[in-house]
Amino acid sequence: MGYIISTVNMKGGVGKTTLTVNLAACLAKAYNKKVLVLDLDSQISATLSLLPPHEFGKLRKNRKTISHLIDLAVQSNFHNKLSTTDLIISPLANISQLHLLPGDIELYDEYIISERLHQQAIETNKAGDFERVWNNFERTLLQDILKPVVANYDFIILDCAPGYNILTRSALAASDFYILPARPEFLSLVGIQLLERRVKKLRESHQDDNSLRLQLLGIVFILSQTGLFGRYAKYYEQVKRRIKQDFPPEKIFLTEIPMDVNVAKATDASIPVTIITPDSSASKAFYRLAEEFLQKLESVADRKSG
Numbered sequence: 475m476g477y478i479i480s481t482v483n484m485k486g487g488v489g490k491t492t493l494t495v496n497l498a499a500c501l502a503k504a505y506n507k508k509v510l511v512l513d514l515d516s517q518i519s520a521t522l523s524l525l526p527p528h529e530f531g532k533l534r535k536n537r538k539t540i541s542h543l544i545d546l547a548v549q550s551n552f553h554n555k556l557s558t559t560d561l562i563i564s565p566l567a568n569i570s571q572l573h574l575l576p577g578d579i580e581l582y583d584e585y586i587i588s589e590r591l592h593q594q595a596i597e598t599n600k601a602g603d604f605e606r607v608w609n610n611f612e613r614t615l616l617q618d619i620l621k622p623v624v625a626n627y628d629f630i631i632l633d634c635a636p637g638y639n640i641l642t643r644s645a646l647a648a649s650d651f652y653i654l655p656a657r658p659e660f661l662s663l664v665g666i667q668l669l670e671r672r673v674k675k676l677r678e679s680h681q682d683d684n685s686l687r688l689q690l691l692g693i694v695f696i697l698s699q700t701g702l703f704g705r706y707a708k709y710y711e712q713v714k715r716r717i718k719q720d721f722p723p724e725k726i727f728l729t730e731i732p733m734d735v736n737v738a739k740a741t742d743a744s745i746p747v748t749i750i751t752p753d754s755s756a757s758k759a760f761y762r763l764a765e766e767f768l769q770k771l772e773s774v775a776d777r778k779s780g
């Protein structure tokens with residue numbers, strides 16, 4: 475059974491998508507793992523990092539994106555039902571083990587979802603049960619989308635949108651682990667704390683459901699241009715020290731990702747930087763991160779079995 479992992483941070487522009495796409499590429503390329511990326515952000519950055527825009531355009535025209543599966547979950551009266559397997563694209567960047575479930579610029583309509591769930595609550599004759607119906611929807615939406623394919627992959631990585639929308643909550647509820655990319659800056663620190671509080675609440679609202687497995691795998695620091703040696707260095711160390719007070723050492727990745735212009739260039743080509751320029755500084759860091767990622771999972775598994 476594959477591990478399901480969400481990449482999350484309340485903040486946008488911190489490197490979630492870059493991390494998702496490159497971790498996936500490194501695991502597939504260097505470790506021969508079978509990896510599926512899911513794009514859950516309507517900015518479709520993960521999709522366009524792996525697939526040229528004109529190919530995405532064709533998929534979208536034929537409604538062959540994840541929003542088809544979300545629509546199906548909300549309103550099942552469709553003629554042309556496609557399954558998760560039908561929508562997965564592979565190979566990507568010439569790597570046969572790297573797969574994508576493409577995202578969409580219109581993922582879901584919150585109003586329609588609320589209306590349907592409200593209707594369901596009324597139909598079960600307990601209008602007061604709206605919260606239970608909603609929690610159940612959140613709990614099962616992505617889990618059900620992934621169910622038909624989860625056994626086919628070593629890893630499924632869910633690239634979440636910034637903020638904390640219903641898809642992010644559903645992604646977290648379906649995940650074994652989440653990874654939190656963050657810049658070592660004060661506002662990021664606040665973002666980490668806010669997210670942790672929300673994850674705690676999510677756990678509480680699904681308390682009666684002991685299949686919720688979610689754990690923080692680790693925080694990954696994404697450094698600014700000046701890296702460790704620039705003027706930021708002292709400040710970064712201060713912030714990191716504070717984060718280390720809040721989290722045990724195993725929850726912080728040792729590998730940090732430097733800023734590297736090759737990352738931006740790679741997105742132009744719709745190929746992960748770790749594939750197109752594997753010797754660049756960011757790519758080398760991502761390969762190290764993939765190794766550390768696998769080690770962390772192993773030690774979690776050891777802890778469980780021991």
Ligand SMILES: Nc1ncnc2c1ncn2[C@@H]1O[C@H](COP(=O)(O)OP(=O)(O)O)[C@@H](O)[C@H]1O
Nearest residue numbers: 486487488489490491492732733734737738756
């Ligand atoms: N290590 C890096 N070096 C250079 N640019 C980066 C790096 N990581 C991310 N970026 C750039 O920063 C922007 C935001 O990154 P992205 O991964 O899309 O963040 P998020 O998914 O959190 O919104 C993108 O333009 C991306 O190309």
Ligand SMILES: [Mg+2]
Nearest residue numbers: 490491515519
């Ligand atoms: Mg993103």
